[in-house]
Every structure is written in C-alpha cells, then in structure tokens.
Amino acid sequence: MFKDIKIRVIITLLVTAVALVYLVPSFTNLPDQWKKYMPGDKLRLGLDLQGGMHLVLEVDSQKAVESTLDRLANDIKEGLMNRKIRFRNIEHGSAGIISLELTDKESTTEFNKIIRDQYPDLEVKSSEIVEGREKVSLKMKDKRIDEVKKHAVEQSLETIRNRIDQFGVTEPEIAPQGEDRIAIQLPGIKDPRSAIELIGKTARLEFMLVDDDNNLGDALRGIVPPGDIVMNEKRMDRKTGRITDTPILIKNRAVLTGDSIETARVAISDRFGEPYVSLKFKPQGARDFDRITGENVKKRLAIVLDGVVYSAPVIQERISGGDAQITGSFTEEEAKILAIALRSGALPAPVKILEQVTVGPSLGQDSIQKGILSVLIGGLLVIAFMAFYYKASGMIANMALMLNVVFILGTLAIFKATLTLPGIAGIVLTIGMAVDANVLIFERTREELRLGKTPRAAIDAGFSKAFITIIDTHVTTLIAAMLMFQFGTGPIKGFAVTLSVGLVYSVFTAVFVARIIFDYLIWNRKVKSISI
Amino acid sequence: MELIKSGINIDFVGKMKFAFYLTIVSSIVAVAYLAVHGLNFGIDFAGGTVVQIKFNQPTSIDKIRDSLRHINMENSTIQQTGAASDNEFLLKTELSSSDLKGVSDKIEESLTSIYGKGSFEVRKVEMVGPKAGADLRQKGIMAITVAWLGMLIYITWRYELRFAVGGIIALIHDVIMAAFVFTLLGKEFNLTIIAAILTIIGYSINDTIVVFDRIRENARKNIKKDLGTVINESINQTLSRTLLTSFTVFLVLVALFFFGGTVIHDFAFVLLVGVIVGTYSSIFIASPFVLVWEKYMPGKRIRKS
Numbered sequence: 077m078f079k080d081i082k083i084r085v086i087i088t089l090l091v092t093a094v095a096l097v098y099l100v101p102s103f104t105n106l107p108d109q110w111k112k113y114m115p116g117d118k119l120r121l122g123l124d125l126q127g128g129m130h131l132v133l134e135v136d137s138q139k140a141v142e143s144t145l146d147r148l149a150n151d152i153k154e155g156l157m158n159r160k161i162r163f164r165n166i167e168h169g170s171a172g173i174i175s176l177e178l179t180d181k182e183s184t185t186e187f188n189k190i191i192r193d194q195y196p197d198l199e200v201k202s203s204e205i206v207e208g209r210e211k212v213s214l215k216m217k218d219k220r221i222d223e224v225k226k227h228a229v230e231q232s233l234e235t236i237r238n239r240i241d242q243f244g245v246t247e248p249e250i251a252p253q254g255e256d257r258i259a260i261q262l263p264g265i266k267d268p269r270s271a272i273e274l275i276g277k278t279a280r281l282e283f284m285l286v287d288d289d290n291n292l293g294d295a296l297r298g299i300v301p302p303g304d305i306v307m308n309e310k311r312m313d314r315k316t317g318r319i320t321d322t323p324i325l326i327k328n329r330a331v332l333t334g335d336s337i338e339t340a341r342v343a344i345s346d347r348f349g350e351p352y353v354s355l356k357f358k359p360q361g362a363r364d365f366d367r368i369t370g371e372n373v374k375k376r377l378a379i380v381l382d383g384v385v386y387s388a389p390v391i392q393e394r395i396s397g398g399d400a401q402i403t404g405s406f407t408e409e410e411a412k413i414l415a416i417a418l419r420s421g422a423l424p425a426p427v428k429i430l431e432q433v434t435v436g437p438s439l440g441q442d443s444i445q446k447g448i449l450s451v452l453i454g455g456l457l458v459i460a461f462m463a464f465y466y467k468a469s470g471m472i473a474n475m476a477l478m479l480n481v482v483f484i485l486g487t488l489a490i491f492k493a494t495l496t497l498p499g500i501a502g503i504v505l506t507i508g509m510a511v512d513a514n515v516l517i518f519e520r521t522r523e524e525l526r527l528g529k530t531p532r533a534a535i536d537a538g539f540s541k542a543f544i545t546i547i548d549t550h551v552t553t554l555i556a557a558m559l560m561f562q563f564g565t566g567p568i569k570g571f572a573v574t575l576s577v578g579l580v581y582s583v584f585t586a587v588f589v590a591r592i593i594f595d596y597l598i599w600n601r602k603v604k605s606i607s608i
Numbered sequence: 609m610e611l612i613k614s615g616i617n618i619d620f621v622g623k624m625k626f627a628f629y630l631t632i633v634s635s636i637v638a639v640a641y642l643a644v645h646g647l648n649f650g651i652d653f654a655g656g657t658v659v660q661i662k663f664n665q666p667t668s669i670d671k672i673r674d675s676l677r678h679i680n681m682e683n684s685t686i687q688q689t690g691a692a693s694d695n696e697f698l699l700k701t702e703l704s705s706s707d708l709k710g711v712s713d714k715i716e717e718s719l720t721s722i723y724g725k726g727s728f729e730v731r732k733v734e735m736v737g738p739k740a741g742a743d744l745r746q747k748g749i750m751a752i753t754v755a756w757l758g759m760l761i762y763i764t765w766r767y768e769l770r771f772a773v774g775g776i777i778a779l780i781h782d783v784i785m786a787a788f789v790f791t792l793l794g795k796e797f798n799l800t801i802i803a804a805i806l807t808i809i810g811y812s813i814n815d816t817i818v819v820f821d822r823i824r825e826n827a828r829k830n831i832k833k834d835l836g837t838v839i840n841e842s843i844n845q846t847l848s849r850t851l852l853t854s855f856t857v858f859l860v861l862v863a864l865f866f867f868g869g870t871v872i873h874d875f876a877f878v879l880l881v882g883v884i885v886g887t888y889s890s891i892f893i894a895s896p897f898v899l900v901w902e903k904y905m906p907g908k909r910i911r912k913s
Contacts, residue, residue, distance in 0.1 A: 124871075132740060268733075269713060430740040432710065432733065439660070439731040446869035454863030458856050465609050465852070498800060501864055501872050505879075508860030509811060512853040516818065519849040526614055545821045548766055549814035555758040556810025560803050563751035567871075568803045575807070 081599070084592045092479060095486025102489060119489050121263075122496030124567050125444050127437035128263040129271060133236075133427040135256045140228035140425035141172060141221055148198065148216075149174045150329065155194070161186055164209070172221070173201060174214040184210045228424040229256050236260065238420035239274050257430065261566070268434045270413060278382045278426045279417035281334030281402075283368070286376035286388050287325045295325050303328055307378070309385035312405030319405050324385055326378055331368050333422075336361025338398075340418035342411045345403065351411040352403040353418065362398025370394035381414075447500035454504040455481070458511055466518055468607035472593045473514035476585035480510050483581040484574055493577075496570025506578025512549065513586035516542040518608055531606045532598045539591055546587065550579050612848035620891060621840040621899065627892035635781060638788035648791055650798035653745045655738035656702045657711040661719070663695040663728045672697060675722035679714050689870055696731070704737050711735065748802040755809045756780065763813075767820055770905075774897035775816045778889035782812050785885040786878050795874055804878040811857070812886030815850050816894040822846050823895065835902050839895050847891075854887045 102119040123130050149168045156163050161183040166176040178184045191198055191214065201215035216224075233252055240248045240262065249261040265271055290301045300306060305328040308321040336357050343354045357365055369377070369391050378388040379402050386404035406414065459477065462470035484503055488495055521538030529537065554576055561572035597603045651658055669686045676682050676699075685700040703711045712733040719728060736744075756776055763772035783805055790801065822842035830838065861883065864876035 134739075272710070428737075429710070429735070430737045432735040434712075434730075434733040436729060436731040438662075438729065443869055443871075446867060446872070450863045450867040450872065453867055454860035457859040457863060461856060461859060465611075467609075497869070497871055498803065498875065501868060501875065504860050504864060505807070505857070508857035509853075511856045512814065515849050515852045515856070519846075519852070522614070523845070541825075545818055548817045548821065552759055552762060552813045552817065553807075553810035555762065556755050556806045559751045559755050559758070560806045563747050563806075564803060565799060568799055571803055 081592060081596055084588070088479075088589050088592065092482065094490075095482050098486045098489040099482070102485075117489065117492060119485065120492055120494045121440075121444075122494045122499065122566055122570050123261060123263060123433070123440075124435055124497045125440045125447075125495065126263055127265075127435050127440040128261065129265050129268045129435075130431070130433040130566060131260040131262075131272070131275065131429060132253065132431035133232075133258045133260065133276070134430050135229045135232045135258065135423075136426045136428060137225035137228040137256050138425075141216065141224050143425075144224050145172060145174060145216060148195065152176075152190075152195070152214075155190060156187070159186070159190070161190075163187070172216060174198070176212055176214075177206075178210040178212060181210075184212075187212070225256070229258070231424045232427060233258055235421050235423055236275050239416055240271075242416045242420060243271060243274055245271070258427070264437070270409060272429070272432070273410075274413045274416060276427055276429065277413070277417045278423045279334065279414070279420075280382050280422040281337070281418060282330035282380040283332040283365075284330055284378045284380050285327045285372060286378050287327045288376060290325060292323065292325045296323060301325075307380065307383065307385050309378075309388060310404060324378065324388060326380070326385070330380075331377075332361065332364055334418060335421070336364060337418055340415040342408065342415050343401070350403070351406050351408045352401050353406075353411055353415050355400045355402065355418070357398040357400070359398070362396075365398060365400065366394060366396045443497045444500075447497055451500060451504040451507075455507050458507055462511065462514070466514075466608055469518055469521075469594075472590050473511065473518070473586070475593075476514065476590045477507055477510060479589060480578060480581045480585045481507065483585070484578050487577050487581075488574070493573050494566070494570055495574070496567040498567045499570030499574045502571040502574035503578065506575060506582065509553070510578060510582035510586065513542075513546045513582050514590065516545055516549075517586065517590075521606075522608060525606075525608070531603065535594050535598060535606070539587065539594075543587060546583060550583055554579055610848070612851060614848075616847060617840075617844050618847070619840065620843045621836050621896065624892070624896040624899070627896065631781065631889075631893055635784060638784050641788060642784070642791060645791060647787065647797045648794065649741075649745070650796035650801075651700070651704075651734060651736050651741070652798040653741050653748070654702065655704050655736050655741035656700065657704050657715075657733070657735045659699045659712050659715050659730060659734075660689065660732040661697050661699065661728050662731050663697070663723070665727065666695055667697075667723070669697070671722075672699070672719070675719055676715065679718045681711075681715065681718075704735050744799065748799070751802065752783065752805060752809070755806055759809065759813050763817070763820070766817075767824065770898050770901040771820050771823075771894075773901070774894040775813055775820070777897055778816055778886075778894040779809050779813060781889050781893055782808055782882055782886045786881045789881045790874075790878055795877070800871060800875045801878055804875045804882070807879060808882030808886060812882060812890065815854070815887060815890035818846050818849060819843055819890060819895055820898075823898070836899055839899055843891055843895060850887060850890065854883055857883050 099119075101117060145168050149166060152174070153166050162179045163183065164177045164179065166174065168174040178187055188200070191200065197216055197220040198214045199217055201213040203210055203212045205211070229252060233250060236258065237248075237250045240250065240260070245262045245265055247263055249259075251259050253259040260275065262271060287301065287304050290304065292306075295301065295304065295306050305326050306323050307326050309324045310319060311322055312319050338356045338358045338361070340353050340355050342351055344350065345352055373391050373393060376388045376390050378385045379400075380386070381402070386402050402414070455477070459474045462473050464470070466473065481503060484506065487493070517538050520542045521534050524534035524537040525531070557572045557576040557579070561569055561576070564572060594606075597606070669688065672686050673682050673684075676684060681701055681703070683701075685698075687698045687700070688696065689698050690696045699715060701711060710733075712730070712735065716730055756779060759779060760772045760776050763775050786805060786808060787797075790797070819842055822845055823839055826838045826842050827835070858880065861876045861880045864872050865880060868876060
C-alpha cells in the first residue's frame with residue numbers, strides 16, 4: 077500500500093507533530109504571544125483528578141403535573157363563577173383528577189362547552205348522575221401529562237444552569253440523563269454545600285393571605301376551614317438566634333407568585349443589620365401587588381417560600397412601586413443563595429439527589445501523582461522487558477509504544493475528552509496490551525526465520541500473518557471498551573476512552589510505524605540478520 | 609532470547625481431562641461460595657454514603673466511632689486507608705439522603721464538634737441513593753451479558769460457532785473466578801470492578817483468538833492430521849506469545865496495584881486475577897472445548913475451508 081518509505085515517514089511525523097502541538101498547552105507554560113498560534117485548551121482532567129462535585133438529580137415531574145392541575149382547577153372555578161354556572165365541591169386529588177358536581181342540566185351543557193372550547197388539555201373521564209346532580213371527573217390528557225413532565229425536566233435543567241452560572245463555576249457541565257434525571261459536573265467547586273443548596277432549592281415563592289377570621293386552634297385540631305391550609309412560620313429569636321416553627325392559618329391560594337419577580341438581591345437592613353432579600357416586581361406583577369395590597373389593607377400577607385412562611389406582615393397601606401422584601405432568619409450566605417434562586421426562577425418541580433460525589437482538590441492532586449508514578453513504573457518495566465527479550469526489535473517496539481502514549485494524550489486534547497484516574501490506568505494498561513501486537517509480529521517473524529526464510533521474507537510474513545490476528549484481538553477488546561463507555565459514569569468513561577483510543581493507535585504504531593523501521597533496515601541498509 | 613523454546617511440545621490436550629475436572633470443581637466451589645455469600649456490594653450498587661477524611665493528628669477508629677454516637681451513626685464501617693502516617697479514614701454507611709442536607713454534612717458537623725474546626729479535611733464524599741444503586745446493578749449485569757454476547761457473535765462471524773462457544777465458556781469462567789477471588793478477600797464490588805471485569809472479557813478473549821487463529825491455519829495446512837493433534841500443536845506454537853503478552857500486562861498491573869492508589873488498587877487486583885485465570889482458560893478450556901464439540905458433533909468446515 078505504502079511502498080515508499082519516505083511517504084510513510086512523512087505520515088508518521090505529521091501525526092506525531094499534530095499530537096505534540098495539541099499537547100503543548102498542557103505540559104508547558106508558553107508566553108502569551110505564542111499562545112495565539114497554539115491550541116488553547118489544556119487536557120481536561122476529570123473531577124477525580126482536579127476535584128469538584130458530581131451530582132445526579134431526579135426531577136419529581138409528577139409534582140409539576142399536580143401543580144398544573146392545581147392551576148387549572150382554580151381557573152375553572154373562577155371561570156364557572158364568572159359565568160354564574162352553578163357547581164359544588166370542586167376538588168382535585170393526587171390521582172390527577174379534578175372532580176366537581178353540577179347542579180342542573182343547563183349548567184352541564186354549558187360546562188361541557190367550556191371544557192371543550194377552553195381546556196383542550198382536559199378530557200371528561202367520567203360523569204354520572206348521583207342524587208340528581210351530575211358528578212364529573214376531569215382528567216388531563218396523557219399526551220399533555222407527558223408534555224408537562226418533559227417540560228418540567230427541560231425547564232429545571234435551564235433554571236439550574238442559570239443558577240450555576242450566577243453562582244460562578246467555571247466550565248460546569250449540565251446534561252439531561254434518561255427521562256427525568258439531570259447530571260451535573262462542577263469542577264473545582266470550593267463550597268459544595270452551598271452549591272447543593274442552591275441547585276436543589278425549589279424556590280417557589282408565593283404570596284398568600286393569612287386567614288385571621290377563622291380559629292387556628294380548631295384547624296390544628298383537624299377542622300381546617302375549606303380553602304385554608306396550616307403552614308409553619310419560621311421565626312428567629314433575635315437574642316438567642318434560635319429558630320422556631322409556629323403554625324399559621326393561610327388561605328390556600330397564591331395571590332402572586334415568584335413568576336412576577338423581575339429581580340432579587342441581597343440587602344442589609346438598617347435597623348438590625350440583618351441580611352434580607354429585596355424583590356422588584358415586573359410591571360404586571362407591580363400592578364397586581366398594588367391592587368392586592370390595596371384590597372387587603374390591615375390584613376396579613378404571608379410570604380411563602382417552598383411551603384414555609386418566612387414572614388407574614390400586616391399590610392399597613394397600599395404598596396405601589398413594585399418593591400417587596402423577604403425578611404427572615406437568614407445568614408448572608410443563605411440570603412445570597414435565595415436571591416440567586418429567585419432571580420433564576422423557581423424549579424417547576426422539586427428535585428431529589430440520587431448521587432453525589434465530591435472530591436477535594438488535595439485528593440485529586442494525590443491521584444495525579446500516583447497515576448503518573450504507576451504509568452512511569454509500569455511503562456519502564458514493559459520497555460525494559462521488551463529491550464531485554466527482543467533486543468533491537470524490542471527497541472523499535474518501545475518506540476512504537478511511546479508514540480502510542482503521545483497519540484493517546486494528543487487525541488484526548490484534540491477531542492477535549494476527559495482524563496480521569498482510571499483513564500491514566502487505561503494508558504498504562506494500553507501499554508501492556510499494545511505490546512501484544514508487537515509480540516505477535518515478532519514471534520511470528522522468529523518462526524519464519526526458523527523455517528530458514530531470509531530476514532526480508534520473514535519480516536514480510538511476520539507482519540502479514542499477524543495482521544489479521546491483531547485486528548481480531550483489538551476488535552474484541554474494543555467491543556468491551558465501548559460497552560464500558562455506555563455503562564460507566566465519569567471516571568469509568570475516562571478509562572473506556574483511553575483504552576479504546578490506545579487500541580486503535582496500537583494497531584497503527586505496531587503495524588504501520590514499526591514496519592517503517594524494519595523496512596528501512598532491510599531495504600535501504602540491506603541488513604543480513606535481524607536482532608529479534 | 610527465548611523463554612519458551614521453539615520446539616516445545618507439551619501435551620496440553622492429554623492433560624485435558626485433569627484440567628476439565630479442575631475447572632469443574634473450582635467453578636462449582638466459586639459459584640457455591642458466591643451464591644452463599646453474595647457479592648459484597650459497594651455503595652455504587654447498594655446505595656449509601658462514603659466519606660474519606662484526613663485528620664491532621666493521629667486518631668483512632670474508636671474515637672471516630674465515639675464521635676459519631678450522638679448522630680446514631682456509630683455502626684458505620686470505619687477503615688483506615690493509605691499508610692498509617694496519612695491519618696486517613698473511610699467512613700461508610702448504608703444511609704443515603706436525597707435531602708439537601710446530606711449524611712456527609714451530619715458526619716462532618718459531628719466530627720467538628722469533637723475534633724474541632726480545621727482539624728480534619730473531607731477529601732471525598734460519595735453518596736448514592738438506593739434507587740440509583742439498583743439501576744446501576746442492573747446496567748452492570750446488562751453490560752457484562754452484552755459483552756459476552758458481543759464476543760460470541762464476533763467470533764462466530766470470524767471463526768465458527770463452536771470456537772465462539774468455547775471462547776465464551778472460558779470468559780464466563782474467568783469472570784466467575786475473578787469475582788470469587790475478589791469476594792473471598794472481602795473486597796467490595798463497585799463500578800470500577802465492573803469496568804475491570806469488562807476489560808477481562810475484552811482482553812482474555814485475545815489469547816483464545818490467537819490460538820483459534822493458529823488452529824484454523826494449521827488445520828488448513830494439514831488436512832490429514834486429527835483435530836486433537838492440530839489443537840495441541842497450535843497451543844504450543846502460540847504458547848510463547850500467550851505467556852509473553854500475559855506477562856507484560858501482568859507487569860503493568862503490578863505497577864498499578866502497588867502505586868496506583870486506593871481506587872486503582874482493587875481494579876488492578878481483579879485484572880491480575882483475570883489475566884492469570886484467562887491465560888489458563890484459553891489454553892485449558894477454550895480449545896479443548898472445540899475438541900469436545902468435534903467429538904459429539906463432527907464438523908466439516910474446518911477441513912474444507
């Protein structure tokens with residue numbers, strides 16, 4: 077195929093040069109004026125080598141379906157009331173069903189029309205006449221449920237990305253995994269705890285009115301007035317710093333939500349020097365807030381975050397201007413996280429942590445050192461053995477091995493693949509395995525020499541007969557490596573990558589590169605015997 | 609230099625019967641042991657939390673255990689890791705938490721209250737929820753099964769079904785033995801170990817293929833020789849290569865085993881077992897199986913092609 081040695085040498089040098097150029101940024105510290113002519117990226121190190129955090133979250137997308145249903149139920153209720161259609165007992169359970177009773181035939185007809193025209197996402201699941209009243213169950217269409225779930229995951233991903241960007245992490249990786257999971261990699265993160273807190277906070281902000289007309293005591297005894305809910309209010313004792321939960325009776329309907337917020341920032345109160353979060357509403361939100369406060373003067377407005385009441389101040393007067401604040405028992409760090417979470421919006425559904433791996437930077441540094449040490453020792457053992465066992469031919473194989481390592485690293489740099497600790501192990505293991513190709517060729521060549529062939533014929537036979545075997549053995553190992561890539565998480569993937577890349581180059585270096593030297597010796601230098 | 613003399617002619621096929629019994633007995637022992645004890649799953653698969661902590665001052669496992677008492681986690685597994693002078697410990701518990709405030713935070717706070725702030729460093733935290741663990745277990749089994757199937761298909765395509773079946777039986781044997789030795793030593797099965805097993809599957813088959821390749825070549829050359837002789841010759845002719853490559857991989861694995869650090873240590877160990885067992889199985893299981901198959905279902909293709 078490539079009879080001309082010169083062409084083969086040029087190909088090898090070119091490949092080597094490309095690999096080396098891409099490795100320059102990783103192994104040297106170039107002056108700036110040179111850098112623009114060079115590839116800019118260093119080898120990417122995995123979290124296990126540079127430290128950082130890996131998270132897998134699960135989005136509870138069923139919750140997003142429930143809250144959509146919640147909104148729809150409220151919407152229908154208002155719609156029916158506006159049209160003076162008579163109904164009773166509207167409610168929605170956790171099974172994803174809205175049920176209500178219609179009191180006469182006329183309203184049934186009209187109700188069906190409204191559902192058909194205005195709520196294409198809903199369908200009537202069942203309707204039966206009980207004691208003269210039409211009992212209707214509405215259900216969200218399956219297709220729509222899937223859409224809501226999918227959207228919840230997508231939006232969670234977007235929101236989390238937004239939050240992480242604002243938190244200030246360099247090169248985060250946030251990717252969907254499977255149907256309802258999100259995998260997050262935060263290299264070099266200094267404060268994993270705050271990061272988890274920020275990422276996982278649902279940050280669902282609601283303004284709700286406090287029900288001071290009904291008795292809280294009754295509600296606690298189980299007689300909750302219809303449309304109300306008992307929540308906990310977080311209160312901090314300013315002297316002791318102790319946080320207590322106090323029950324409070326709330327009208328279960330958000331008059332305004334976090335969606336209406338334009339921006340949020342941390343501020344420090346003049347009176348107590350405490351941090352609080354200052355909110356600015358969007359224009360529509362500001363108008364709503366103005367109206368709501370105007371309508372409810374002297375009543376209490378609860379500020380509810382993720383189901384916990386942070387404060388429930390009395391509305392002294394109509395609040396215009398579109399500003400509000402969340403005070404409560406925050407540290408400054410907590411207030412900062414809350415502000416970022418509110419700015420980037422609420423998660424459409426709560427998330428749960430399925431997996432978390434955090435590696436400190438010092439451990440990563442240790443791993444790099446150990447990795448390099450074992451590569452050096454392993455590599456030297458193999459090189460020494462090859463030189464000892466196959467003499468000059470062994471040295472040719474060794475050169476091929478070293479090129480192999482350069483090619484592997486170069487390829488990782490070019491494709492921005494990640495080098496992990498098992499990945500480093502993969503490199504040294506590849507050295508051990510790549511030797512196999514050389515051994516196959518050399519053993520075959522020795523056999524051919526024993527049969528009395530000339531060096532030239534023996535080398536020819538050695539390379540050509542071993543070639544198919546080499547391909548077969550490499551393909552099988554590649555199959556295993558691919559499966560490993562499919563199955564593994566970060567560090568294992570790194571191993572699969574270096575192993576696969578190493579195997580491919582092993583064929584190239586053992587069959588193509590090493591052959592050049594043999595051919596040169598035999599064709600050009602006319603050597604009479606080979607040292608093998 | 610030659611370690612294996614070129615004219616070597618060991619009667620491998622003649623020792624087949626002995627090897628057969630050895631394989632059967634050892635496999636039964638291994639499977640029985642694994643069935644009784646089960647695999648010792650690490651948190652990757654079982655779910656749980658591992659915290660790796662490095663203390664500034666020497667401390668003892670008992671003292672650490674004591675300091676976990678008031679969060680009711682004194683039953684955690686606590687192991688020293690690395691050299692004694694490293695003061696490094698692994699705390700392991702089956703607990704995992706999907707809450708924002710994880711188990712590791714509790715441990716950290718509890719240790720801080722006893723040892724004081726800044727007297728230790730949390731070097732690594734791994735938390736896997738039970739659900740994720742179960743998922744991974746299933747995926748791991750899947751990956752290994754698919755790897756076996758992949759090898760079966762590839763070798764059937766490149767050679768013949770009976771060769772492929774022989775090769776796969778050898779591979780299954782390798783995996784069982786590696787898992788057995790590993791479990792026997794009380795080591796933990798985790799993701800890295802599955803990666804090592806997949807590597808064994810991909811690598812160990814190589815020896816088998818090299819022998820098969822030679823069997824095919826020799827069978828074509830000497831149509832008259834009986835298969836037993838051909839197989840024995842082929843194993844002998846490739847013996848030098850088989851041992852040499854196993855040896856170079858062995859060298860590398862020894863380096864990884866001793867110098868690679870905790871994570872790589874177990875990984876290298878499984879591979880070491882795999883390489884040794886794999887060398888045995890390609891000589892004494894894979895090729896003899898082809899002979900057994902020939903005995904019961906004589907094939908013609910090998911002579912014809």
